[in-house]
Amino acid sequence: MRKDVRILLVGEPKVGKTSLIMSLVGEEFPEEVPLRAEEITIPADVTPERVPTHIVDYSGTQVSLFVTVLVYCAAGDVHIGFLCVYVGMHRVPLILVGNKSDLVEHSSMETILPIMNQYSEIETCVECSAKNLKNISELFYYAQKAVLHPTGPLYCPEEKE
């Protein structure tokens, strides 16, 4: 059976979704990014889990696929309401990503942990920086892992009749 993984990045404007994708692909922080990155496909043999992986930048018309990476700004106020509404609506495995960790000393984990405990869909949370390339490849690896080895039941659109 051929498997592939689709990773969709969502989040509020300007949290750095496009920059994270471009940092992963280009291995350096892009000073200028388009609003939305083209969908990219990473061939199986260069991914840690050996599955072809598609990375999709957020588009308002395209909602959840299989795994969702919700990006928030670790350097700003965490908008818990937004996170909860999103997580509650989409019963898919989810990774919470606090980007721009280069801008702050403190961690946003204290705010995030109660949310994580509340929703079983959240597999992992990670703080990263597209700018310093910190935890970038890790976050995409966690996203792959969340689909391939989920800790909770997976939502499967075909089986939902």
Ligand code: GTP
């Ligand atoms: P929309 O497509 O408008 O929703 O934004 P986005 O989430 O794709 O954010 P984008 O990648 O366009 O980045 C927004 C701004 O944040 C840009 O000026 C980036 O250079 C900056 N930025 C992104 N990631 C980081 C980071 O890790 N650290 C810092 N300091 N700035 C970042």
Ligand code: MG
């Ligand atoms: Mg963008």
